[in-house]
Amino acid sequence: MHDRPVPDQELVRRIAQTTGLSPAEAARVIDDVLAWHDETVEDFVRRRHRHHQTYGRRNDEIFELIGDELRHARFAAPELTVRQLRRIVYG
Known part of the structure; x- marks a missing residue:
């Protein structure tokens, strides 16, 4: 993961539940999306x-x-x- 705090666990659960991803996969997807939007x-x-x-x-x-x-x-x-x-x- 990147140098940012661990994603909000409620968001991780929500993404995991709505997509069928594991919590670890959901956290990685959230981190990737945040990294995409952090680009200068x-x-x-x-x-x-x-x-x-x-x-x-x-x-x-x-x-x-x-x-x-x-x-x-x-x-x-x-x-x-x-x-x-x-x-x-x-x-």
Whole structure:
């Protein structure tokens, strides 16, 4: 699990009961969901950059794609320029 407190046991029981998962599996799913929503804008940009590089895209295309992805992301991300995106990835 990640470095966060153990999920609320009532929530674990509820997820286990409604899904048929064991309590340990339910706790792991809850932890995974919380980790997904804890991702920062910077972590998202770096993760998506690596993903797009894996599929052979060039940086000019990658940074445009990431900029578009941020507009539809699950968190409120500020509008970032290509230069700001490059700084996140390369420092």
